[in-house]
Amino acid sequence: MAKYASLVTREVKAPTAELPLERRTFFKLFWRQLRRSPLAMISLFVLLLLYAMMLAAPLITQYVGYDPYQVYVGGRNEGPSAKHWFGTDHLGRDLFSRVVWGSRISLTIGLLAASVTVLVGALLGAIAGYFGGSLDNLIMRFTDVVLNFPFLFFAITIVTVIGPSFWNIVWAIGFLSWPGIARIVRGNILSLREREFILAARAMGAGAGRIIFQHLLPNTMAPIIVNATLTVAGAILAEAGLSYLGLGVQPPTPSWGNILLDGKPYLASNIWYTLFPGLFIFITVLCINFLGDGLRDALDPRLSTQG
Amino acid sequence: MIQYIIRRTLVLIPTLFVTTMVIFLIVQLAPGDPLEIFVSPEVKLTPEEKARIRHQLGLDRPLYEQYARWVTDFFVGNMGTSFNYKVPVWDLIKTRLWPTVQLMGLSLLLALLVAIPAGVLSALRQYSWLDNTVTALAFFGISMPNFWLGLLMIFLFSVYLGWLPTSGMISPGGGGLLDRLAHLIMPVFVLSTGFIAGFSRYMRSQMLEVMHEEYVYTARAKGLKESIVIFKHILRNALLPVVTLLGLSLPIFVSGALITEQVFGWPGLGQFFWQAATQRDYPVIMAILTLAAILTLLGNFLADLAYGLVDPRIRYD
Numbered sequence: 045m046a047k048y049a050s051l052v053t054r055e056v057k058a059p060t061a062e063l064p065l066e067r068r069t070f071f072k073l074f075w076r077q078l079r080r081s082p083l084a085m086i087s088l089f090v091l092l093l094l095y096a097m098m099l100a101a102p103l104i105t106q107y108v109g110y111d112p113y114q115v116y117v118g119g120r121n122e123g124p125s126a127k128h129w130f131g132t133d134h135l136g137r138d139l140f141s142r143v144v145w146g147s148r149i150s151l152t153i154g155l156l157a158a159s160v161t162v163l164v165g166a167l168l169g170a171i172a173g174y175f176g177g178s179l180d181n182l183i184m185r186f187t188d189v190v191l192n193f194p195f196l197f198f199a200i201t202i203v204t205v206i207g208p209s210f211w212n213i214v215w216a217i218g219f220l221s222w223p224g225i226a227r228i229v230r231g232n233i234l235s236l237r238e239r240e241f242i243l244a245a246r247a248m249g250a251g252a253g254r255i256i257f258q259h260l261l262p263n264t265m266a267p268i269i270v271n272a273t274l275t276v277a278g279a280i281l282a283e284a285g286l287s288y289l290g291l292g293v294q295p296p297t298p299s300w301g302n303i304l305l306d307g308k309p310y311l312a313s314n315i316w317y318t319l320f321p322g323l324f325i326f327i328t329v330l331c332i333n334f335l336g337d338g339l340r341d342a343l344d345p346r347l348s349t350q351g
Numbered sequence: 352m353i354q355y356i357i358r359r360t361l362v363l364i365p366t367l368f369v370t371t372m373v374i375f376l377i378v379q380l381a382p383g384d385p386l387e388i389f390v391s392p393e394v395k396l397t398p399e400e401k402a403r404i405r406h407q408l409g410l411d412r413p414l415y416e417q418y419a420r421w422v423t424d425f426f427v428g429n430m431g432t433s434f435n436y437k438v439p440v441w442d443l444i445k446t447r448l449w450p451t452v453q454l455m456g457l458s459l460l461l462a463l464l465v466a467i468p469a470g471v472l473s474a475l476r477q478y479s480w481l482d483n484t485v486t487a488l489a490f491f492g493i494s495m496p497n498f499w500l501g502l503l504m505i506f507l508f509s510v511y512l513g514w515l516p517t518s519g520m521i522s523p524g525g526g527g528l529l530d531r532l533a534h535l536i537m538p539v540f541v542l543s544t545g546f547i548a549g550f551s552r553y554m555r556s557q558m559l560e561v562m563h564e565e566y567v568y569t570a571r572a573k574g575l576k577e578s579i580v581i582f583k584h585i586l587r588n589a590l591l592p593v594v595t596l597l598g599l600s601l602p603i604f605v606s607g608a609l610i611t612e613q614v615f616g617w618p619g620l621g622q623f624f625w626q627a628a629t630q631r632d633y634p635v636i637m638a639i640l641t642l643a644a645i646l647t648l649l650g651n652f653l654a655d656l657a658y659g660l661v662d663p664r665i666r667y668d
Contacts, residue, residue, distance in 0.1 A: 189369045192651075194606035194643040197624060198377075201636055204628045205381040281496055285610050288498050289625060304499065311502060312510045322499030330494035337490075 077342035084338020087331035094328055098147040105145065110138035112145040113296055121314040131316040133306060142298040143321050149292070149299035150280055150325065153214055157279035160218025162272045165225030166264075170256050172226070173233030184230065191223040199282060203291045210293055213286060217279050225271050232264040266343035273336035277329045284325050300325050352659070359655070363648055370644045371425070375418050378633050425641060431634035435627070440638045444620065450520060451612070451619035455604045457539045462546035467593070469547070470554025471586065474562065485551060492548025501541045501614035508537065518616030538615045542608060546600075553596065557589040564588075591662050598654025602647040605639065 078084055097104065105112060110128070115136045122132045130139035172183040202216040236242065237260065245255050261268075286292045287301025295302055300321040307317035396404070405411050409420060424431065430440035473482035509517040515533055516522060522530050561567065562585055570580045609621030616622075620639065627635035 185366065186369070189366055189373065192366070192370060192644050192647040193373075194602055194640075194647065196609050197606050197640055197643055200609075200625065200628045201377055201640060204631065204636075205377055207382075277494070284496050285498065288496075288610065289613060290629070304502070308502065311506050315506050318499070318502050318506070322496060322502070325496050325499065326494055329496075330490060333490055333494050 074342050078338055081338040081341060083334050084342075087334040087338070090327065090331045091335065094147065094324075094331075095151060097144060098151045101144050101148060105141040108138070108141060110141045112137065112141040112298055114138075121310055121317065123314070123316055130320045131314065133303070133317055134310055134314075139303075139317065139320060142303055143300070143324060146298040146300045146303055146321060147324065149210070149287075149297065150283055150301070151328070153210065153217070153283045154276045154280035154328075156214045157217035157221065157283070158272050158275040160214060161221040161275050161279075162225055162268060164218065165222035166229050166261060166268055168222065169226035169229030170233055170261055170264075173230035174237055174252065174256055174260060176234075180230075183226070187223040187226050190220065191227075193220060195220055195282070196285065199286060200289065200291060203286060208286075208291045208294060213283055213292060217282050221275055221278065225268065225275070228267050228271060229261075229264050232267060233260050236260055236263055270336055270340045270343060273332060273339055277332040277336065280325065280329055280332070355659075356656070359652055363652065366648060367645065370648075371422050371641055372418065374637055374640045374644070375421060378637055379414065381631070381633070421637070425638070430638040433627075433632055433635050435630050435632040435635070440634050443623070443635065444638065444642070447618065447620045447623040450617060451608055451621060452604050454535070454538055454542065454612070454617060454619060455607050457535060458542035458546060458608075459600060459603075461539060462543040462550055463593075465543070466547045466550035467554055467590075470551040471558055471589070473551070474555045474558030474589075475581065477559065482555075485555070489548040489552050492544045495544070497541050497545055498610045498614045500544065501537065501611060504537050504541065505614070520618060538608070538611050538617055541611050541614075550593075550596065554589070554593070557592055558585065561585050561589045591658065594657045594661055595654040598650045598652075598657055601650030601653065602643055605643040605646055 078088075108129070110116065116128075116132065116138060119128065119132045120136045121134055122128060124131045128138050128140060130143060133139055133142065168183050168187070172180040172187075198220055199216050202219070203212060206212045206216075242255060242259060245259050250258070283292060283299070284301035284304070287299045288305050290302075290305060292301050293299050295306070303321040304318060307314070307321070310317050402411070409417055412420070421431070428441070430444070432438065433440050433443055436443060469485050473479075473485040476482055505517050508515040515536055516530075520531065520534050522534075567580060567584055570584045571577075575584075605620055607621075608617070608619060609625060611617070612619045612621040613625060624636070624639045626632075627639070
């Protein structure tokens, strides 16, 4: 008996001792793969710059010396100059500092909405996939229903009904985006749960929560990461679209979308007003998409041959 | 096959039921009294008059009864009366439907005409400069906010060059075919860039998948001409899933062009929906949402059926 006990403890100990090492090699391997794609690395670098700009917005505008809300007398709808790098808007506010501050809305809503999407989607997908049966059926039917909603129409309806504010936009985008991830996670877990290591975990007395969070979800990380990245891109575009329709964060708070809305009447007289905020949306989303593509190749080499 | 159709239709019913229920509930969440939207704020009403209108609109009934009435009315073709225009919702939708269908139909057609050859060529010459260009353009296409692209085009072609009209469907007073076409060019271009980006990637990956099938190697091994291998063995099979894509595109005929219509002042359903949303015209909002959801379901259904028809490998049992 004592002999067996020591055998069992040794066997149980061995994998737990190796676990951190395994994890590190997964990320190392993944990082090595990602570094091979110059496009993904450049995109990552640009995105880090953009997020640094977002965090440092107060410092940047202080350095430039223009407040995003203050009206500067003397120049309305001016083109770019040494004074106002991106020119001024129709009220005479400095467009550069407005675009820099606008990143706070666009970039954080993108991240937060994607977080809501991933949390809800992964959780519901994992529950549906692990428990199966009628619970699975119920969750997946509801997923189908939400998947059938035309995104922009529902986003507009929800935001009109509950009011356009920062968090309401996050909830609206999150509520409409989770089904994609739920489906992917469920599909992965359906096949994973039949594997031996899950049987082993169950034999050792692990509960459903432990199996889902410790064993199943970590093994579906690859598709979740890729999808989360693309969700950030989608959320930024959706927020910009809603803001452009006047349903985003309300002025005078700048966001890239509502600067574009404000600038539309002055398209003929001041193209810079439209050019710069849109360019920031475009570059951000482009970099996220490139990064997502690189992540997909790095995490799943099988897919890379198929483009 | 017929059995399959019946079973799929039966599954549609609960989905549709839940969808309409969610739509109804979202609108119910709206704060404020719908009566205040229905009656303009300048009109002062006595409590009795209010109660009478409330009764007329059915607002005094319990929620489940209101829902049941709305759904049954909807499916016999009565979408209710617009709060804002005080006319039947369907009459309003009818006049906005054609401009949107026209816009989306042309955009979809253009997208297919460009995306299929682009996807096929870039798969046949994988990793060539052509493939890389198509890939780069596709990434630009999906990353570009289409309203921004629209605004830049208006600046270039209407303001700077003065070639094309900025907005609307026809010039006031004008209305010849050329005038209509001139109004269509920019919105169609903007809408199709998004589709082209997605479709060409899809076509490319389908091609690459089929190109590595055994029967393609067999065809080459038995000495068939390369053109026959490409057109008869690869292309025909790679095109099959495009049928699915067309089915899945059905709902965009209602919901696809909202922001683009807004940018170009196109008097379609998307712009109408946006106006209804800002005016809180709930009967209109609910009707258009439900229509769009029905079209999505129908599109999925037709896509599955069509795929089964063109691909004999798919069996329904």
